[in-house]
Amino acid sequence: MNKSCKKCRADLVAYYDRELSAKRMREIADHIAACPTCADEFSVLQETLSAVPAFPEIQPSADYDRTFWEKIRAVRATREQHRWWGVRAVLSLIRFQRPVFIAAAGVCVCLCFAALFAVRHQRQLDPEERAVAQQLDLFAHYDIIRQSDALEHFELIRVLDAFVEDDTK
Amino acid sequence: MVHDPDVQLMLRFQRGDEAAFRQLYEKYKIPLLNFIFRYCQDRRIAEELSQDVFLRVYTKAGSYRPDAMFSTWLYRIAINICLNELRSGKYRFEYELKTVDADHGDKFIEAPDHTRSINAEDKLDEEERGKRVRHALAALPPKHRVALICSVYEQLPYKEIGRRIGCSEAAVKSIIHRSKLALRDLLRKRKLYE
Ligand SMILES: [Zn+2]
Numbered sequence: 608m609n610k611s612c613k614k615c616r617a618d619l620v621a622y623y624d625r626e627l628s629a630k631r632m633r634e635i636a637d638h639i640a641a642c643p644t645c646a647d648e649f650s651v652l653q654e655t656l657s658a659v660p661a662f663p664e665i666q667p668s669a670d671y672d673r674t675f676w677e678k679i680r681a682v683r684a685t686r687e688q689h690r691w692w693g694v695r696a697v698l699s700l701i702r703f704q705r706p707v708f709i710a711a712a713g714v715c716v717c718l719c720f721a722a723l724f725a726v727r728h729q730r731q732l733d734p735e736e737r738a739v740a741q742q743l744d745l746f747a748h749y750d751i752i753r754q755s756d757a758l759e760h761f762e763l764i765r766v767l768d769a770f771v772e773d774d775t776k
Numbered sequence: 777m778v779h780d781p782d783v784q785l786m787l788r789f790q791r792g793d794e795a796a797f798r799q800l801y802e803k804y805k806i807p808l809l810n811f812i813f814r815y816c817q818d819r820r821i822a823e824e825l826s827q828d829v830f831l832r833v834y835t836k837a838g839s840y841r842p843d844a845m846f847s848t849w850l851y852r853i854a855i856n857i858c859l860n861e862l863r864s865g866k867y868r869f870e871y872e873l874k875t876v877d878a879d880h881g882d883k884f885i886e887a888p889d890h891t892r893s894i895n896a897e898d899k900l901d902e903e904e905r906g907k908r909v910r911h912a913l914a915a916l917p918p919k920h921r922v923a924l925i926c927s928v929y930e931q932l933p934y935k936e937i938g939r940r941i942g943c944s945e946a947a948v949k950s951i952i953h954r955s956k957l958a959l960r961d962l963l964r965k966r967k968l969y970e
Contacts, residue, residue: 621952
């Protein structure tokens with residue numbers, strides 16, 4: 608078998624299933640048209656596969672639906688039971704582990720109060736912030752401050768401050 | 777999200793609409809039953825396994841994600857159940873007997889093949905051919921069998937088969953190639969012992 612026949616055979620089933628790219632489909636078609644051996648191989652494949660007998664189709668038996676919905680009802684019942692088991696477990700915990708439950712409940716209540724307190728006080732400013740806020744009207748006069756000659760001599764003031772600091776040492 | 781009316785039904789069921797589940801069940805029960813029947817070739821097992829598939833849809837609805845066609849998801853569940861249940865579940869013994877029977881029940885021998893074309897002698901009657909296909913399917917490894925069923929009986933493209941069995945398109949191409957050539961040869965072989 609030559610190389611192009613080998614390549615053709617490797618793609619013959621995919622060619623039959625039309626699962627190759629348009630380019631490859633054309634190449635195989637051209638090869639089959641020119642090569643009697645591959646053409647024969649393909650026609651055998653085509654004849655046998657196109658005549659694969661249908662598998663006997665079956666219908667669900669008479670009690671198929673009934674059996675299935677019974678299974679579904681059983682699933683639902685189990686789920687319901689599990690839900691009640693959850694509630695029952697909590698109730699029995701309360702009954703038999705009363706001190707533990709009371710302690711846990713107490714901790715929960717404390718935590719709730721603490722959280723509530725924290726949220727309330729979070730919004731209030733501390734004294735320093737409040738002082739800053741009260742001074743905010745300074746900003747209304749910001750242009751006046753900027754024009755004051757104190758700022759023009761700001762560098763000089765810093766140098767003099769440094770002198771004073773050195774003197775005091 | 778995938779545009780598929782069955783996905784919408786499944787999402788409705790996820791939100792608690794049981795009627796949507798009933799609609800999906802009615803739509804898929806016969807195709808799914810036949811798909812599994814082709815795989816295991818036993819009506820009773822096929823009925824039980826197909827019901828298991830729907831039960832799993834019912835119980836696992838919460839984890840359903842609409843990232844593929846509903847049918848892809850459904851058949852993936854079916855294939856998983858088929859592969860696992862028949863390998864290790866309660867049907868294993870019964871099923872193995874069947875497969876062994878399919879493997880050795882008939883003895884085939886390759887016909888002396890000079891012409892490489894189908895002649896009258898080579899043609900088998902419909903019933904015999906049907907039997908051979910069933911035997912051929914039973915003799916294939918599980919994933920190959922699923923792929924061949926999807927291709928021959930459901931006419932699915934390789935891409936969708938790959939999604940269902942969890943393989944690349946290239947792997948499906950190779951599986952289908954080998955399986956269909958084997959099927960072709962088997963349908964042309966003459967029986968040695970009548
Ligand atoms: Zn050739």
